[in-house]
Amino acid sequence: MTRLFNDPTAFADEALEGFAAAHRRWVRSVTGGVVRAGGTPDGEVAVVVGGGSGHYPAFSGLVGRGLAHGAAVGNVFASPSAQQIRSVARAAHGGAGVLLMYGNYAGDVLHFGQAAERLAGEGVEVRTLAVTDDISSAGPGQPAERRGIAGDLPVFKAAAAAAEEGLPLDEVLRTAEHANARTRSFGIAFSGCTLPGAGHPLFTVPEGRMAVGLGIHGEPGIGEEPLPTADEAARLLVSTLLKELPDDVPTPEGARTAVILNGLGSVKYEELFVVYRTVAALLADAGVEIVEPEVGELVTSFDMAGVSLTLTWLDDRLERLWRAPADAPAHRKGALEAPAAASGPREEEADDTAAVPPASEESREAAATVLTALRALAGTVDEHVEELGRIDAVAGDGDHGIGMQRGSTAAHRAAAEALALGAGAGTVLTRAADAWADRAGGTSGALWGTILRALGTALGDQDAPTASRVADGVTEASAGVRRLGGAETGDKTMVDALVPFADTLADAVAAGEPLTGAWDRAATAAGSAAAATAELLPRKGRARPHAEKSLGTPDAGAHSLALITRAVHGVLHHDH
Numbered sequence: 001m002t003r004l005f006n007d008p009t010a011f012a013d014e015a016l017e018g019f020a021a022a023h024r025r026w027v028r029s030v031t032g033g034v035v036r037a038g039g040t041p042d043g044e045v046a047v048v049v050g051g052g053s054g055h056y057p058a059f060s061g062l063v064g065r066g067l068a069h070g071a072a073v074g075n076v077f078a079s080p081s082a083q084q085i086r087s088v089a090r091a092a093h094g095g096a097g098v099l100l101m102y103g104n105y106a107g108d109v110l111h112f113g114q115a116a117e118r119l120a121g122e123g124v125e126v127r128t129l130a131v132t133d134d135i136s137s138a139g140p141g142q143p144a145e146r147r148g149i150a151g152d153l154p155v156f157k158a159a160a161a162a163a164e165e166g167l168p169l170d171e172v173l174r175t176a177e178h179a180n181a182r183t184r185s186f187g188i189a190f191s192g193c194t195l196p197g198a199g200h201p202l203f204t205v206p207e208g209r210m211a212v213g214l215g216i217h218g219e220p221g222i223g224e225e226p227l228p229t230a231d232e233a234a235r236l237l238v239s240t241l242l243k244e245l246p247d248d249v250p251t252p253e254g255a256r257t258a259v260i261l262n263g264l265g266s267v268k269y270e271e272l273f274v275v276y277r278t279v280a281a282l283l284a285d286a287g288v289e290i291v292e293p294e295v296g297e298l299v300t301s302f303d304m305a306g307v308s309l310t311l312t313w314l315d316d317r318l319e320r321l322w323r324a325p326a327d328a329p330a331h332r333k334g335a336l337e338a339p340a341a342a343s344g345p346r347e348e349e350a351d352d353t354a355a356v357p358p359a360s361e362e363s364r365e366a367a368a369t370v371l372t373a374l375r376a377l378a379g380t381v382d383e384h385v386e387e388l389g390r391i392d393a394v395a396g397d398g399d400h401g402i403g404m405q406r407g408s409t410a411a412h413r414a415a416a417e418a419l420a421l422g423a424g425a426g427t428v429l430t431r432a433a434d435a436w437a438d439r440a441g442g443t444s445g446a447l448w449g450t451i452l453r454a455l456g457t458a459l460g461d462q463d464a465p466t467a468s469r470v471a472d473g474v475t476e477a478s479a480g481v482r483r484l485g486g487a488e489t490g491d492k493t494m495v496d497a498l499v500p501f502a503d504t505l506a507d508a509v510a511a512g513e514p515l516t517g518a519w520d521r522a523a524t525a526a527g528s529a530a531a532a533t534a535e536l537l538p539r540k541g542r543a544r545p546h547a548e549k550s551l552g553t554p555d556a557g558a559h560s561l562a563l564i565t566r567a568v569h570g571v572l573h574h575d576h
C-alpha cells in the first residue's frame with residue numbers, strides 16, 4: 001500500500017523534488033531529471049541512465065561520481081519522454097558524447113531511441129544500451145527480448161567507471177555491452193505492489209505461494225510455486241542462475257562474480273541477510289568467488305514483496321570497474337580522488353513555444369474543431385481511466401489509464417494554448433503531439449505523439465482539412481506507429497485497432513463517403529478489432545512475458561484507441 005501521497009498524478013514529480021532537496025551534495029535538478037551536482041568533468045563521456053519512477057534508488061539515486069552523470073526520471077512505471085532524456089543528456093554532456101542506458105522496456109526503448117536521434121541531430125555524439133539481465137522474461141535464445149531489472153546497477157557502474165577512466169564513447173559502450181552480456185538476474189515475489197492512489201495491488205499471490213520470475217512493475221511472475229523457506233529460496237535463485245552461464249564462462253568453478261541480492265520494496269533487510277547467508281554458501285560450494293556483494297534495495301517496485309539475485313561474471317577488467325570507487329546517494333564505495341575540472345551548469349534552453357506559424361482562416365476554423373475533438377478524447381480517457389488501468393494490469397503494469405490521462409490532458413491544454421495564439425489545425429495538432437509525448441512518456445506517449453503529429457503534418461496550417469487529407473494523415477499515423485514500435489497486426493497491441501481504423505477510413509473516403517460517415521465506419525472497425533484482441537497472445541510490449549494470462553482480455557492500447565475514435569466521431573457528427 002502506498003499511503004503517503006497528495007495528488008497521485010503528481011507523485012513522481014513530488015518525489016523527485018524531495019529527493020533532490022535531500023541530496024544536494026550529489027545532484028542538481030534539471031528539466032526531466034537530475035545531473036551530478038559537480039557536473040561532468042570536461043572531456044569525459046557522460047553516462048545518462050533513466051526509467052520510470054517507483055523503482056528507487058533506480059534511477060536518480062544512482063547519480064554521482066563513479067556512477068551515472070545524470071538520470072532522466074519518468075512518471076510512475078513509465079519511461080521518461082524523449083524530451084526529458086534529451087534535456088538531461090544536454091545538461092550532463094561534458095563534450096565527449098553521451099551513453100544513454102535504460103532497462104529494455106517498450107517505452108524506454110522508444111523514448112531513449114528518439115532522444116538519441118534528436119541529440120545526434122544537434123551534434124551530440126550519442127550511443128544507447130538497453131540492459132537485459134532478467135532471464136525469466138525471455139529464453140536464452142532471445143537475449144535482446146529480456147528486460148532489465150537489478151542488473152542495471154553493475155552494468156551502469158561498469159560503463160560509468162570506464163567513462164571515469166577517460167575511455168572514448170565507443171569503448172564505454174563496448175564495456176557496457178560486455179558487462180550486460182555477463183549479467184544475469186532471476187527473482188521471486190510474494191505479493192504485488194499498489195500504485196499511489198490505487199485501491200488494490202497490481203497482482204496478488206495466493207496465501208502460501210510465491211510467484212517465480214518477477215518483473216519490477218508488479219508484473220505477475222511467469223510461474224507459481226509453494227512458499228519456500230529462506231534456504232529453499234536461495235537454492236532456487238542460485239541453481240537457476242548457475243544453469244545459465246554466459247557463453248564465455250564455461251564453468252562456475254574458479255569464476256568470480258559481483259553478487260546483488262535485491263529487495264523489491266517490502267522484504268526486510270534481515271530477511272535478505274538470511275537468504276544471502278545461503279546464497280553465499282551455495283556459490284562457494286560451486287567454486288564461485290564472490291566480489292564485493294551488495295545486499296539491499298537497489299531496484300524496487302514500490303511495496304512489492306520480492307527478492308532477486310543478480311550475478312555479474314567478472315573478468316579482470318569488469319572486476320576493476322565493479323570495485324572502482326563510487327559516491328552516489330544510494331551506492332558508495334572506496335575513496336575518490338579530487339574531482340577533475342568540470343564546466344559549470346549548462347544553460348537550460350529558452351522556451352520557444354510562444355509564437356505560432358501563420359495560418360489560413362480555414363485552417364484556424366478547423367483548429368477549433370480539432371480542439372473540441374481533443375477535449376472529447378481527454379474526456380473519454382478520464383471516464384475510462386480505471387478500466388484502462390485494470391485491463392493493463394492483467395498482464396502489464398497497470399499504468400495505461402494514468403499514462404493516457406496525463407498525455408491527453410496535456411495535449412488538450414497545449415492545443416488550447418496554440419489555438420489562442422491563432423494557430424492552424426496542423427500546429428494545434430503538432431503542439432498537442434509534443435505535449436502528449438513529453439508529459440506522459442511511456443509506450444503510449446510515444447505512439448500517440450506519433451499519431452497526432454502525423455495528422456498535424458497532413459492537415460498543415462493553410463489548406464482546408466478535406467476528408468482525403470484526414471484519411472492520409474490517419475494512414476501515415478498507422479504507418480508511423482508500426483515503424484516506431486515495430487509491431488504488426490496480430491501482435492496484440494494498439495496496431496490491431498489502428499490498422500483497420502486507418503484502412504476502413506481510407507477505403508470509405510476513396511469511395512466518396514463524407515468524413516463523418518467514413519469515420520463512423522472506421523471507428524466501428526476499430527471497436528470490433530480491439531474487442532477481438534482478447535483472443536490474441538501478445539508478442540510485443542509489457543504483456544509479452546505473461547502471454548497466457550492476457551487471453552480473454554483485450555489489449556489496453558487497442559481498447560483506448562477504439563474508445564477515442566468513437567468519441568471523436570461524436571464531435572465530427574455534431575459539427576456537420
Ligand SMILES: Nc1ncnc2c1ncn2[C@@H]1O[C@H](COP(=O)(O)OP(=O)(O)O)[C@@H](O)[C@H]1O
Pocket residue numbers: 077078079106107392396397399400401403441442443444445447481485486487492493494495540541542555556557558
Ligand atoms: N511495440 C509496440 N507497438 C505498438 N503498440 C505497442 C507496442 N508495445 C506496446 N504497445 C501498446 O502500448 C500499450 C501500453 O501502453 P502504456 O500503458 O503506455 O505502456 P507501458 O506502461 O508499457 O509504457 C499496450 O496496450 C499496446 O497497445
Ligand SMILES: O=C(COP(=O)(O)O)[C@@H](O)CO
Pocket residue numbers: 050051052053055076077078079080102103105106107108217397441442443542
Ligand atoms: O516502466 C518503465 C519504462 O517502460 P514503459 O514501457 O514505459 O512502461 C520503467 O519503469 C522502467 O524503466
